[in-house]
Amino acid sequence: MAFTKRAAEIWRDFTDALNPLTGVWQPAKAEIRAWGLEIENQLGQLLGDSGDSLFTRVTTLEGWRQPLAGRAFVHADTDPKGGASASLPRGHTALSGARLPGRVTSVLSDPDGFAHQAFARGEFPVSGRRFPGSRYAYVRTDPEGFASRVQRADDGGFDDFRRPPFGTKLVHILNYGQSLSLGWYSSPILTTAALANCYSFSGGNRADDAGGTYAANRASLIPFKESAGPSPNYETPMGGALQCVMQLAAAYGATFGDRGQFLLGSSAGAANQTVAQLSPGVVNYERARNDIFYGVARAAENGWSYSLPAIIWEQGEADIDAGTSPKIYVTQREALRAYTENYYWSVAGRSNPVHMVSYQVSTHNFYGKAPDIALAQLDQAMRHPLHILTTPTYFLPYSDTVHLTNVGSKTLGAYQGKALAALDRGEKFLPLYPTSVRRLGRVVFVKFHVPVPPLVFDITTITDPNGAKGFELWELDTSIPISSVSIVGGDTVVIKAGADLSDIVEVRYADAAPAGYVPGTTSPNAGSRGNLHDSDPFVFDPSGVNARLWNWCVIFRKGLD
Known part of the structure; x- marks a missing residue:
């Protein structure tokens, strides 16, 4: 391989080769980078497989113009001497046996379908991440083949990426909490067919429903599907969560099958328990701890890497009933998350953060209480990077006063899955929530973070609870009448x-029990609720529950900014 320019030319002291009097010349960084990368490529060829495998070598094909079917990344297998022998996917033909520089593993085509860059020595990233911005020319991978540094093709600059949370062969999602996590009264089972690329323990999603020892109930992995356990255990949110993650991964261009990865789903909750009663040191927590321990063991015996990026947290009702203070609630919940994270690190030998993905409990009217726990969940998600709030539950169908129907349970899981899929893309999901409140005379303007604008008032899915779409105005303990509510600009009510x-006015939403509320009822047509959601077009499980996953506004109280 010839060098484009020699070092003596790049660092020469004059700009005109025939006139040294033109002065000291500042070397062009683009030329320095090109020279350095040419050296790296030649070293890579010399070192062979014994060299530094953290680099994914990239080189131009020096004018070689082999047409390729399609205009995307084309993977090519090479023979022992580096010649192309086959290419994937979508039926691409072999590269005609052409000798490519180094040990080429993949080829990038230009807009006309001709090869112009080849990737060698490392694996092309398999995380499914779609890198933002311009086309990247060079990629550095970590030892398992995930992108950690990329060089931009347009200006030669670098972008660094943290290892994706789902960056292992087996990705474990732990569902924990009280009865909603177990699928109480959510019958009959909807997720009856095994989900592709998803596993549960041999005892099932709720492994200890099998009735054996912790070890026996988790002795192997089986394809994931929901199943009925001892009554009233039925459809948990886990099936919806896993299915939604898979659906969104495919929508973003890389299924888990394409990525060679699997999801492990397990549900380990206990009914009617406060955070304290679910915390480490209490027998309820042993189910969760054993799910992690045996998840690591099952991955190891298959030769797979293992990660636990998130706990789905299905809980809050028992703490409403117990009168737990918001401060104690969030402190105990974070302590549980942090302990679980540390335990996972100790048994798995990893150090990625464990997120807590939670719904916002919306049944405070049933307990005759204020929404203190719901507000605490929102506040913690806004303040803490590892706590994620996905959705309130007031719009979901209930089977009784606090439990969801099978469709409600699976749909709730899908909302958790939407947040998990965002984690998979390296993002933190944020719900529809207020960002500012301002007043002009008798008019209050509430601006929102809107995941997918514009805002919409929906009185079809949910009946208007108070003639103001769920909004309330309060000054201390005095309710202020509302004459009208409207949406302007797509993000402001x-x-x-x-x-x-x-200026002491406070805006509340989905808070107080509406007039005529019958105590002990919860549904989209009873209890505190609101009509505001965004315009997210995503439809979960279109051939099944066919749920439009709008982002519904969280329960909140907010004063003037």
Whole structure:
């Protein structure tokens, strides 16, 4: 391979080769980078497989113009001497036996379908991540083949990426909490067919439903599907969560099958338990701890890497009933998350953070309480990078006063799965929540973070609870009448008060029990609720529950900014 330019030319002291008097010349960084990468490529060829495998070598094909079917990344197998012998996917033909520089593993085509870059020595990233911005020319991978540094093709600069949370062969999602995590009264089972690329323990999603020892119930992995356990255990949110992650991974361009990865789903909760009763040191927690321990063991015996990126947290009702203070609730919940993270690190030998993905409990009216726990969940998600709030539950169908129907349970899982899929892409999911409240006379403007604008008032899915789409105005303990609510600009709700306001006014949403509320009921047509959601077009499980996953507004209280 010839060098484009020699070092003496790049670092020469004059700009005109025939006139040294033109002065000291500043070397062009683009030329330095090109020279350095040419050296790396030649060293890679000399070192062979014994060299530094952390680099994915990239080189131009020096004018070789082999047409390729399609205009995407084309993977090519090479023979022992580096000649192309086959290419994948989508039926691409072999590269005609052409000798490519180094041990080429993949080829990138230019807009006309001709090969112009070849990737060698490392694996092309298999994380499924779609890198933002311009086309990347060079990729550095970690030892398991996931992208960690990429060089931009347009300006030669570098971008660094953290290892994706789902960056292992086996990705474990642990579902934990109280009865909603177990699928109480969510019958009959909907997820009856095994989900592709998803596993549970041999005892099932709720492994200890099998009735044996912790070890026996987790002795092997089997294809994941929901199953009925001892009554009233039925459809848990886990099936919906895994199915939604898989659906969104495919929508973003790389199925788990394409990526060579698997999901492990397990549910380890206990009914009617507070955070304290689910915490380490209590027997309930042993199910969760054993799910992690045996998840690591089952991955190891298959020769797979293992990670636990998230706990799905299905809990809050028992702490409403117990009158747990918001401060104690969030402190105990974070302590549980952190302990689980440390235990996982100790048995798996990894150090990725463990996120807590939670719904916002919406049944405070049933307990005759204020939404203190719901507000604490929102506040913790806004303040803590590892706590994620996905959705309130007031719009879901209930089978009784606090438990969901089978469709409700699976749909709730899908909302958790939407947040997990965002983690898979390296993002933190944020719900529909207020970002600012301002007042002008009797008019209050509430601006929102809207995942997919514009905002919508939906009185078809949910009946209007109070004539104000769920919004309330309060000054201390006094309720202020509302004359109208409207949406402007796609992200702002305008509330017109029916009386004068002061600067102590507070906006509340889906908070107080509406007039005529019958105690002990919860549904989209009973109890505290609201009509505001975004315009997210995503439809979960279109051939099954066919649920439109709008992002519904969280329960909140917010004063003026």
